[in-house]
Ligand SMILES: Nc1ncnc2c1ncn2[C@@H]1O[C@H](COP(=O)(O)OP(=O)(O)O)[C@@H](O)[C@H]1O
């Protein structure tokens with residue numbers, strides 16, 4: 752782990768759908784050190800849930816694989832990277848479009864990337880067919896008013 | 906999930922209390938479809954007030970039930986969440 756960040760963590764787990772809750776709760780616990788609001792935490796949990804679900808159902812298509820999460824904190828910003836070494840995305844531009852899903856038969860809504868985009872400040876999708884997909888998301892946690900007050904006074 | 910059925914209006918009220926993600930939605934979907942086939946309601950109201958977590962799997966589930974209700978010539982409505 753490099754010294755570029757204030758804090759880092761890495762998580763690897765089997766691509767089982769029962770791990771979806773584990774993944775988002777773990778990331779939320781890590782982010783808790785930035786003292787996020789309940790709403791900010793809910794945004795992060797939802798975005799992580801979307802990214803992890805995508806690795807499991809699209810990346811590995813419910814076959815065995817490893818989902819990897821790296822989370823890094825720098826000042827008040829959290830960077831979350833969720834990746835798989837599965838199938839990859841042929842057309843990322845199209846995949847990002849609201850309502851686009853390649854698995855409509857599974858009652859997918861095609862809103863995963865749209866939710867990640869709107870709940871996080873930034874999202875970058877890197878994918879290579881046959882090699883896998885990496886989603887990098889960033890969100891700044893707003894400093895709380897008391898803290899601002901303190902810095903002003905101090 | 907708490908289920909209330911109003912016979913007079915043929916109204917099925919589903920108060921969802923579980924977290925909804927891709928893993929958990931399967932069980933919930935099965936429960937809801939059981940209630941739909943049991944009552945064959947004219948209308949469903951989903952109450953999401955007590956849902957502590959929901960991602961896009963929940964959207965897919967609601968759209969799916971909406972389609973089912975249309976198929977059997979009925980209506981579903983979502984309450985504020
Ligand atoms: N990790 C991934 N590996 C392969 N394909 C993916 C991955 N994530 C997303 N996709 C593709 O992008 C599409 C859109 O994803 P998303 O917006 O989450 O909608 P949904 O999951 O409901 O299909 C998916 O249907 C799939 O084709």
Ligand SMILES: [Mg+2]
Nearest residue numbers: 801805863864
């Ligand atoms: Mg998705």
